[in-house]
Amino acid sequence: MVNKIQKDIIPILATKLREILKQVDTKILRVTEEVRLRINQPLILNLNNGEAILTERGKITSNPKQAYQITQRDLKDTMNLMTQNSLYALEEELRQGYLTLEGGHRVGFVGRVITNSEKIELIKEFTGLNIRIAKEVIGAADSVIKKIIKNKDMIYNTLIISPPQCGKTTLLRDLTRQLSNGLPSIDLSGLKIGVVDERGEIGGNYQGIAQNQLGIRTDILANCPKSEGMLLLIRSMSPEVIVTDEIGSHKDVQAILEAINAGVKIIASVHGSDLAEIKRRPALKGLLNQKLFRRFIILSRRSGPGTVEKILGENKERIRGRRRIG
Template sequence: MKQIIRLFPEHYAPLLRKQVNWDITQEIRLRVNKALEVVDGNGVKTIANGVISSSDLSFVLNQVSQFSVYKFKEEMKEGFITIEGGHRIGLAGKANVNNSVVETLKNITFMNIRVAHDHIDNAKEIIPYLFKERKWLSTLIIGPPHSGKTTVLRNISRWIGCDNNFSQGAKVCIVDERSELAACREGIPQMNVGNRTDVMDSCPKAVGMMMMIRSMSPEVLIVDEIGGMEDASAVKEAVHTGVQVICSVHGQDLSTVKRRKDVGHLLEDEVFDRYVILERLKANSSYYLTVLDRQGKQIAQVKGEGNDGMVRGPNRLSRHNMGRF
């Protein structure tokens, strides 16, 4: 993870190389006068001899902002900056607020580096179940925090937006409100989201969905973590225009999402043709992606991370039955 290591003063480089398992690291947290903290699939640990001084954190901020905090003023209002490689740097300190709107951040003394992992085949085995009668199906990805929802959506975008074994690449539009799906930097996606994929970055989901429908004529619209009545209404309106919507939401299963006042009605109205239920990711442990049809009946269950094979389900996965469920 050279993009991250280069952000730190030189004496941190050997510590980060030796004490951090970059394959499973999720976050690196910096707090002035506290030890550098690493969050990974095994839990939380601190870096030995890695107490962050005020000058250390200032050094990292200068590297992140390319020595021009003003250049990233708008991003900083949202509390983060996206760097090369799609890594997202969360910022906290003193907020200058005017009429309930954050104008700028100053005295930044806390940082959270969210490490981006680009797993090519994360969604490979569920793709055939999202395609039927020569079209993609509107799909809701459901999972708790740290279940890989964003990664699955990103990889779905990649597969749909490129030619594959059973379909030509479709016109895909991503509305990336939090700059996590495509991780755009200066307008250019840092993540591979597909050859035919267009991105509206840092735009509220409800507004962005309608903008993309009007301006980019997508076949498939992808958004991350819908929440609130406005997002739900935009999803329903998009589906009614004939666009297939693939999005995610926080939840443990169908029942927990149905109970939500903001998005539950989308399930009651059967807006989605497919549901994909994710489990919380755990280090050195397989997890499963369960595919359900419109009525909530299980179609298949496949292994994620580290094993792309079918593990159980009523249908055998092959090129011969792709998209026929």
């Protein structure tokens, strides 16, 4: 994590911000998950166990008045460095509210929104940035992967249930990598996998190339709506498994049903804390009542990011108790 911040993040920050982060203790950088920049507000690092408000000398303070205050120039210079001074060449990313950096890191931004017929056309006059540090953890799925494998040629339809920032994308990514490459130790053949990466976080695509390892038999549709992407993959790439992140809409559900009816297995994630909460959502209730998902992996941060609270079968039977992934 320290190397990623030093190599990928610090060089694309405004000069003053670079100077500050270079002085931060490496123990803090090692557990940094986000760098938060808000105009006229303190420079804050979100950590896996709290936050660090930074002074001008890179020290941690509990008093926001002693912190370094982000200026409009800091934000403007940082955006110019991130976009190589071609801000408006990235119009689609600006419309979506985020962009992906080399290394797979993702930057979300807020500011004045320009709308047209209730749709977002552009975000400009930026007031805040959230730099999320990519966390590829090779082996993150080691403790759960055997629980979703049906036999040497196939897996169970699997739903990962997780609150934000509890490691669901990290787990999805490593499940994809291992299933795509195959696992000779348990006689699992490599599977053809199609990834619909609507938010660009699974593959971390930068200039069209995935920055994360997703396996040798994996095809990726980046920045594509999930419902359309699943059907496109079925028509064009003959996947055995489709992987996608954060399902929730009626269109997502319909595409999942069509994929399953076509004989394709699904690994997906959804925001939530437990299965009961997910079943209360109108779009997902019908899908879950059909018992098409045979495995449910519930994550939390109880013992740190990536804590597997439990793995349940189709009848809610517990397959495994708490353990931390990665």
